[in-house]
Amino acid sequence: MTLSCERCKDEVFKYLSCDYCSRKICNNCIKSSARASKISRLVICKDCWGDLKKRERYKNKLTLPLKKAVATANR
Ligand SMILES: [Zn+2]
């Protein structure tokens, strides 16, 4: 059974889902992905990256856990 990317319709064996539009997308459609914490991963597709509001949310989410990590490291 093959899966297809919900954005470019390419066949994929493994997909990630965008955290902002919930579509299952392939590597090519991911604009950026990052580890937000040990358990969660943030993925944003190229379409959502073009949306300034979503891009802002992505960046805000990314920097928040980082600040927390720094705060605990300094204790
Ligand atoms: Zn794709």
Ligand SMILES: [Zn+2]
């Ligand atoms: Zn998206």
